[in-house]
Amino acid sequence: MALLRKHSRALSPFRAPAVPAGGRWERSSPGVPSARSSPLNSNPRALYQHLIPVSICLKMAANAGSMFQYWKRFDLQQLQKELDATATQLANRQDESEQTRKKLIDLSREFKKNTPEDLRKQVAPLLKSFQGEIDALSKRSKEAENAFLNVYKKIIDVPDPVPVLELAQQLQLKLQRMHDIETENTKLRETLEDYNKEFAEVKNQEVTIKALKEKIREYEQSLKNQAENLAQEKQLQLHNDYAEKERKLQESQDSMSSRLEEAEHKAQSLQTALETTQAELFDLKTKYDEESTANWIVSHNAQQPPNPSITHAL
Template identity: 70%
Template sequence: MAANVGSMFQYWKRFDLQQLQDLRKQVAPLLKSFQGEIDALSKRSKEAEAAFLNVYKRLIDVPDPVPALDLGQQLQLKVQRLHDIETENQKLRETLEEYNKEFAEVKNQEVTIKALKEKIREYEQTLKNQAETIALEKEQKLQNDFAEKERKLQETQMSTTSKLEEAEHKVQSLQTALEKTRTELFDLKTKYDEETTAKADEIEMIMTDLERANQRAEVAQREAETLREQLSSANHSLQLASQIQKAPDVAIEVLTRSSLEVELAAKEREIAQLVEDVQRLQASLTKLRENSASQISQLEQQLSAKNSTLKQLEEKLKGQADYEEVKKELNILKSMEFAPSEGAGTQDAAKPLEVLLLEKNRSLQSENAALRISNSDLS
């Protein structure tokens, strides 16, 4: 057993050594390539440091270039200004040459100027004639417009007057109907309140009578029960008296029994009468309630109808809200096309229509005279 273990250990030892040798052979080329790359990088780093130091040594002695750059920029701006000045001088020379040419041409155009003056005089005459024609046409047009506006104003005034009278009549009739409806509505409400109060009092009285009748019926029923008990005891006493025929109290018991029967019959009649009274009162109460409900329903319907009529009349009255606007329409028409001047006071707006028409006619005549004066000035 120990020999087997030793042989196995030797086997595994040889196997591990063999694997390590194989792995070393495989890794050796890779390690060489890594080492070569590392050597190349180190060499390149040293060369870069040497180049940087060389460049730094050369640049450290160079002076600052900023002042030289500023000076170069200023010189460039001066050159640009000189170039702009030369361009402007060239343009001024060209403009001066053109003015000289035009001046020479103007000296040679005196004949043309005379011809132009003649044409100007002809144009002025034509303009004068056209102005007179336009003034006459304007005057005629203004007169025609004035006549047409006056005719339309009269027609509008007549129409507005008729509309105003019709609106006043409608408003008056609507106000009368509204007042009448309000009076009827007030009377109807008063009648409704009175009838409601009366019916309520009547129902309260009937309910009181009914309650009293019920109380009396209950009292009568209790008394009838008492009498029945007394009658039952009397009958029992009578039976005892029949066993003792010669007892002295038999006659008294018989008399007592007869009086109790009479009183019981009277109470039964009273109860029957009270029941009839209660039934009659209940029937009256039911009928009164039905009649009251019917009358209240009718009054409510009438009240609703009156309210509806009142609302309709109020809406119609609101529909005539332009009544005041119709009244103001004449004043608006007076101010339209016949408005007073800016310097006029507020009293001019209340002038009659005839006065406004006369003032407008005078204004048109003044305008016509001003046009004629301007035509004479043109001549």
């Protein structure tokens, strides 16, 4: 937790496209001509030229669907919740570890105070080995926590791509539907050309031909209006959906930033307490070594025989 740092969540790079000033959106992609002026109206061969880009769009729709299903099964939001819960558990366990260290310090003091000197000498190597093992375990635990936090910080702020992929899949389906309408319209134009060839040979049916052309013109105008209305509605829906998603993303970012600041403060407090505990342990070990050395000197002097010359003089 000591490496946790405050950082801001980046907003999603996706933005809703702007609506033109006239309030009308027209497709200008090379592979999807506008219904207002399509080369298919006068040149049937142009249909084949536009089939290749449309087929690519259909493949993109299949890829978008596969990516959407994958990320939906992956459930990024659930993974982020689990990582967040694990981070909270790590912080709680560090608090428990701090309490345990304090208890061990108290027990060590009681042991030195209430244990005979010879027994303390025998247990000293064991205590030293035990302390070394605890330090090694603490170091390994800290390294594991740091590795987890590095992964946690990289994943916790990643935006969920499922809504965008779902929207892309819907747009691809709409594009496929518009392609089907364009194909049907092309067939109608081909039929009209056949009628025109037949009606050209019968001059007494000019009124009927004019009426049929007017109906087809009205039908084409109706299709164009439907396409434009559908595009405007979808554009407005996209704009509203993106605005709502950005708002939710900002709220989630603010909440996560607050929680990260709180976790960092707690981590700093734990680090300070750990350093204080280690300093106390070092002081206790130093005092213990000094007392052991002094006791050994006293014991060694007591075991040496008295000087005969001094005894005789007395």
